[in-house]
Amino acid sequence: MKNILIILLMSVFVLGACKDSFFDINSNPNRPTEHDITPDLLMTSVIANSVKRMTTQYSFAAFWTGYWARGSSFGPSMPLENYDITSSFETGHWSGVTPDQGWYDILMDNYVMETKAQASGEDFYVGVAKVIKAIGFMYLVDMYNNVPYSEAFQPATTLAPKYDKGQDIYKSLLAELDVAREIFGSADLVVPEKAMSADVVFGGDVSKWSKLVNTQTLKLLIHQSEVVTNPTDEIAKITADGNGFLGKNETAWTDPGYSNDQYKMNPMYVYYVRDHNGTLMDGFNRASNYLLDKYRDNADIRYQYIFLEATDNASGWDGNDLGANPEPGKNSTNESIVIGKGLVNSPSDPAWLFTSVESLFLQAEAAQRGWISEDAQALYESAVEESFSFLGVVDAQNEATTYLSTSIASWSSASDKIELIINQKYLALPGINNFEAWVDYRRLGFPSDVPLSVATSTGSRKIPRRMQYPANEFSYNAANVAAEGNINPQTNKIWWDVN
């Protein structure tokens, strides 16, 4: 009897365990896999993470271009302040961990979104993916010149992607934007229901996406202005599209639903100002004296909107010099926080993917270069006016008009109009787009008086022309990165940096 029982027991286990179904329990119950994911679920995070990266991760550019300096509560920060750039400096731009994803992480999500959308025939997402791709890879090229592009995101076949030429990537991005322009311009385009809420930029408004496509195209063209001096064909496509560029009051705002809750705040606000408990978050980044003087010396009130009044300083706004040792007794609380009320005033303010201010300055430069037929002076002046009104300056129109008549901003008295446009673009973009200031400085050398770091260990080094490839590439993509030769961020330049 007992034996029978045992044999029965045994057979139950053996037989039960021999079925495939007994072992087929390995599909993840906790998280979706590629099989389950849909483009709308990725689009929101792709956009929000791009915006977060662009608005919060380019402090180094703000330091180098004279926008910002280190707060007095902090000790020296190398190599930020001596330009001795190695492969371990700011590697997060390439790839980083959440919540600060690097470009390759964001572009990977973007790539999955695009392929899923192509498979399902949802072209709207494809168009958005192309725009984000053009933005992300532009940043990568502008930082590193040649980077993996054509072989990226293919782990099944390529674990060590080769590097494509920066110039070729730009060409390809312009072509991608052409496709996006066609998608958004197509009369047959159906915007999926889910995309309306998942599109945290334009809520599915395709004509606005067309404007962004055209503006991003113009930005790429401007970046390569010193190499491709007259991009007639590209401009012709924009003209043919007819939607034009982002104009006055047409900033591409992004708002997935920012609020004063942990992790859900406007990224710039929580990064540079306060957290959800109202705790001041950033004592490191502070206004630079150079920039403050540029405004004050020209009766330009904008610094009071770009920077915050120091919490503990009788003179209100104060800053530091890059690389200087802190004055004894001085704290970060005596100096101005870098994101003022004119930029982000509350944790629930929207963030920007592309500002009208920057768009107008790009158009002004394009006009001055004769690429587009509009009047350069009018575009320039409306760009400056837009800067004042973007910042919410009280009586913005009059302030701007007054300012435009001063010697520093006057169109008529400027001998080099391009220099004027860039110098004013520079004064309009602190905190808004620190990276663009570094691009313009390398492209054209303006403003010509950007101060160098005063840190003793700077030696003869100048403002870096590019970033070093991150250490991980030297370890895990060694052959391909070696093929780029020895990179010296002091002397090696981005392909469009020819001056």
Added chain:
Amino acid sequence: MKQKLLSSIFALVFLIGISYAQNRQVSGKVTSATDGSPITGVSVSVVGSTTATQTDGSGNYSISVSNSSVLNFSYIGYMSQRVTVGNQAVINVQLVGDSETLEEVVVTALGIERNKKDLGYAATTINNADLTNVNAVNVAGGLTGKVSGLNVTGVNSGVFEDVKMNLRGIRSLTGNNNPLLVVDGVPMDLNYLANLNPNDIANVSILKGSSSASIYGPDARNGVIVVTTKKGSDVPVVTLGHSTQFQSVSFFPALQKKFGNGYDGILDPIENWSWGPEYDGTMQPLGDPLENGDIQEVPYTGTDERRKFYERGVTHQTDLSFSMKDFFLSAQDAKVKGIIPNDQNRRTSIRLNTGREYKNFDVRLNTSYAQQNFNIYDYEQADDYFTAQNIGGNTGLLNQLINTPAHVPVTSYKDYEGNVWAQYDNWFTHYGLNPYFQAANWRKEGKRQNLNTNLELNYKPTEWLSFVYRAGLVSTNRSERSLSQGHEVSQFGLSRDKTSIPVAITERNYNQERLSSELFGQFNKELNDDFRLSAILGTYVRQVQYRGTNVGAGSLLVPGIYNLGNRIGNLDGDSDGFKSRLFSIYGNVALNYKGWANVEFTGRSDRTSTLSLDNNTYFYPGVIGSIVLTDAIDNLRSSTLSYLKLRAAWNKTGNADITPYLLATTFSQPSDTGFPFGSVPGFTTGNVDYDPNLKPEFINSSEFGFESGFWNDRIRLEATYFYQLNTDQIVNVRISDATGYRGTYRNAASFVNKGVELDLNLSPLIRFNDGGIRFRANATYNDSEVTDIFKEQELNEIAIGTTYTRVGNYAIKGQPAFVWKATDYLRDDQGRIIVDPTNGRPSSSSTLDIFGRTMPKWIIGLNPSVDYKSFKLSALFERKTGHQVSFYELGTSMAWTGVSEATAYNNREPFILPNSVIPDPSNPGSYIENTTAKIGENEGMYEHYIAEYSTASRNFLVDASSWRWRELSLTYDVPSQWLASKQKVLKSLSISLVGRNLALWLPKENRYMDPDFNSYANSEDGDYNTFGMVDATINPPVRNYGFTINAKF
């Protein structure tokens, strides 16, 4: 019908047995020499024959013999004894306790007891007395230094006594290298060890190789720790024990006590930088003046206050047990008060082992339940706070302490609420916290519960056949709450860069259940006079199920009310879970010839749920052999050579050591990205790419060894050589981030792991009246070589676990597993440091160079002991060497603030960097000795220390060798005669003075910390194999000392 058949076979065998039996019966009783209590289960055998029996519940036995027979009595934990029968009819024997005997019985796979003599692989048994010699709370502590091949590493000194264990090095580059723990026949996770009451344990067998993997399955590839708990005793015994031990800090990083706070030699009362002027003993202000104008003034003199922050820890441990026939009941209460203020853990456990025999049917039920209630400082929350403050480098409590200038009277700030100078807003420096506040503000409290129960049914239809069914349940539950007490900053605090700390809570719950069901049949029969055949055939099914949930609120409204409902803002949370299954069929056939030769074949087939259905079944075989030469070869045994055995084993083990669901990339909404924003979701791709066709990895291991005894076993020597080839290792290979992923799981790496284990026992070394001196020693040599990382990608290295940009653990082709990679100063081809001829400063390389090993090459344990009358004195020393440890994070943060001893080099006067060269101006490309360029001549001395000194991480990579005085115990056994004369109740009483980790001897260059420590030993974060990464999240090492009283009634 079947029963009848089996019975008749049994009868037949019995008759045959009789016909071969010898002429008469002898009987007797076996008792313990220590307390006279009868010993159950002693194996009594006729030497040179296969006749054997066991003592019954009262210690009685009966066996058939001839006059010329010699009887051998053996039992685990006792010295075996031989008695020539002659014409005696009754032979009573007293066995003397001894931990190591050549005839020892080892509990092997499936709980089967086997004579060590028959084993073809290395195994060691540690009995209860040795395990609890110094009353370590954690069983692992009691095993340290006692077994060759076993590397027990204490990774931190806290209330949990966290350890890491490895047997014979590693089998997996990135996966789990924990030995398997088997308690009363049921396999379980090694972490369960911390929940066992050491006093419940009868003995621990360490099966070092992977030979038992054929029976225990893939988890046994790293060796097995077989724990057998006490079964009961025939005479009812009550034992009561108590131990009180104290812990005090035994080692502290070397700090300078010459220079106070400030920079560039200028005193700044609010600085935490110790780059100020030299101490002169005057009264100096410390911190800012308060709003009312009060200024704190303290003597400007270096002190040892920082070390004194750590309190004296106390452990009280009380045990009570009752045992009788087939019944063992025990309870233990261990209360640990840590060295950080208010850190404590209390482990309370009960165990009931009971059984019942019914004819040839035997039922046993072993159940234990343990509960740990703890309340500790939570460095993780503090870490988050400091990260958010953007002042990295101040994360750990230790960091906060060592980075306090030497004249700050730290211990006077204990009352961080009452003492005005200790208050958060008034704390002297703008850049740190009062460590007492820090330790009190962020706490983690919780409960860990473990229930382990197993049911065993044993059916023995005949003498040579038995069936065992075993069902086991190990259930683990952890519930924890991380609390932040919070602080609302004052206006004055705000002006001093202080910020508010929110009241916060995170609640976590983990549940894991491991169910196993096993059935095996055992065949064991003499074929004829010479041959005995035994065989096992069995099946095993296991299911592991896990569920984890955590929910938190970052800001609570009413302080002190830690309820998620008392919050503003959103809840933050995540949940996770898995289920995995394993099914196996295994078998083993062993043939024994004349008791001195053994050959064994094993085989096992596994099927796992963690691989795809096409790849999830794998088979692995093994063969084991041994021969006792002193029995096999006539005349080999002599007065010099008393015993010689040779053994060899080869086997292959397959395993898929991956967690479930590692076959496809997943998408998630990490909470720190903010998604979902209300109804707006946002997913992101996981960082790891997966190969859906992963195969199991395989280990080919061989071992050869001998066991020998000389001069009547007074000297015993055992040696084993092992060699393991690990192939198809599943590793998360790092790939270019431009693939969109960080890594990909592939069958990629392979490596060789080999070594030698030596055990020497001199017992007794010297014998004198009423006592003797014994000496035991063990040594392990372990080496390895990585033969491949990822051929397909020509990838020759992978980082192991958590690494810093400038230093980390790596597995590199052609190198041992694992080695350090670190940055160094730029050097010329003679290894001299190249410095700038203008300022004498070196520069650090931007690439990482390969340095030494992370794991010791040699581990040596020395265990002398002396018995004299009722006293026993025993000590244990341990040596580890051949590896390096990195104090990068600790060292750089001390350099930053200028508190480390190194920063006071040359009294902070300008100096020429030793062994430095400058470019030869007349001969470009070559270098000449630097005799002129001095560091610190043109700039602040700190400039060098915070820059290249800190970025050249080799400056903090030091020799990890150590000598440790692990154990010391002095025991006095109150003589039993004396006890008996006084009163009959008390059977035995012993009192001991014990000490653990009494001393630590380190090489000169290690000025930092215990080299065994490791801040990244947490396997939950994938840091299974990270060694020697020490940051300030650990506590300084402690020594334990105290006393123990044990009484038996």
